[in-house]
Amino acid sequence: MMKMKRNIIRKAALTVGVGMALTLLPSCHDEPDYGNDLYGNFDALWEIVDQRYCFFREKDIDWADIGERYRALIDEETTSIDLFFICSAMINELRDGHVNLSSRYDTSYYREWWTAYPQDFNLRTLQENYLEFNWLSTSGIMYKQLPGEIAYMYYPSFSYTVGETSLDYILAILHNSRGLIIDIRDNGGGALTNISTLVGRFIDHKITGGYILHKTGPGHGDFSEPYPVEYEPAEPGRIKWDGPVVLLTNRSCFSAANDFTSVMKSLPNVTVVGAKTGGGGGLPFSSEVPIGWSIRFSACPLLSPEGECIEEGVDPSEGHEVHSLPEELAAGKDAILDHAIDLLKDLPLPEPPDED
């Protein structure tokens, strides 16, 4: 009897022991533990970008070589602020406006994607000489019917949420026009969902406006199959535009504006006029390094409807590359807008709707 009791107690103890052991079971998948020192932070940043950045191949970037060169700049006298600028210079080698390193005292930013190109736009010139300081505005969109019955709308940022009802009013007010100019020059991007809202007004059936893919692992070539990004026409009852459209772009069109240009360019009634867009064809992810700086980087490539990478920008329609020179803009003349007006000014007005 005593023996049986001892066995039972042993079994109970074993059960508890196994339970305790399970609670201490370590995870099978350890992560590298970077120290919060100069090299630890540098290595963490380098590896995050190495594993997750998506355009190494398109840009022919030797990231290992870049890492070695910049790591060699760290020495005993390097301060954390020095390290920030070393790291900033390193990630600028990616030539990507979607890559930023942020600390409490600065956010790094690769600016050459637009500073190395003409601006081709001046808001004051537009407002003074074409809109005559008299326009309507809703959902962040300035709009007006220009002389010659040409509809014009300026959308400065995809960060402004475009309301469906606002769009109805805009298109209704501008309806009796020969064509519509959509000006997105200097539009630095914002929410991709606004693209769907806008594009839906210019199509009458579902279209594939591009593709998105994502990394499936840390290798530079680990990508998923492209997934189609489809756009639906605006819901029945919404006002649509089936007439000619001219989209005005410059180098400062970036990210969502770049993607919007890519989608609109694929529509048969749309002409893209101006300069090549600035790119930004990768959806950015965020991460961070032990010192607490956050890093943003392109992680998911967006492709055009033809399946081409749009990271380097979208060209205007063939034969419609136009530049607005600074001296002309200063004199009140916008060559890109003038070109668009010329394209539309001789077109017929839309027929009035049937009374039936």
Next chain:
Amino acid sequence: MMKHKLLSGLLMAASALPAFAQSEASAQSKTSLPGGESRPVTSVYAVEMGSHDVLATYLSPLHYKGTRYGVSGEWSKAMPFSPEHAVMQFDGAAHFSRMLNPAQTASMVGLTADFNWGMSWRTRLPYDIQVTAGGAVGIYGGAYWLLRNGNNPVEAIANVSLSLRASVSRPFRIGRLPVLLRDEVRLPSASLFFSPEYGETYYEIYLGNHKGLLHGGWWGNNFRIDNLLSATLDFGRTAMTVGYRFEAYTQWACQLNTRLTSHSFVIGVIPGGIGLKKRPNRIPSEVVYSIY
């Protein structure tokens, strides 16, 4: 004969469910069988607070540490087909957590909920030791938000699991006060869980790409344990429980690592007590409690 017993047991369990749910409204209710014993629903309501450590590499490669708060409820009842041995149990918990990265430059917020329903078989060993073993089905879900991230701001948790469940308990006395010392462990062992792919955005999922989001889990890629060591002080009309809960959740899918660990102090109340303290107006053999 065995099959018949099992089937009738399951049917009885199913028929007991409405009574089970109904009894949640009151602190404690009893189901008396004609000429049989009563089987009160034992309800445990608890709050907990403790430390929380989160590693979610979809959001950040760094560990976030902070505090987790929770409320939980547990309802159990002896089953009519074998009141001395079979116990049905339902439990639910909700947790809120707030954590900081090591440099304290970014914060993460977590909100999770967990529900389990299961059956256990209990038996008494010498020295008044009671052991239980059983299984449970459960759902666990929630999200961890890293507020400063752009297109990857949240790690969503969604998990359906089959768990093994066991406990060992033994009563003792502090003076005249009966106390039940108990250790319960729940070990989800097979699961289905959600994970985006390595660099997949929720935007792409929103667009309709649902490929590869659901993963089969076992201890190798989705290990979880919930261990509660508690002491329940039975005052008769009510009981109080204090304890320490250790919870760990790990998930490894698409080369994304998620590890959630918490250590919590638990304090709760059990209206109606757990039956260790004998009441003068009750014939002990008529009442079958579910905890011990």
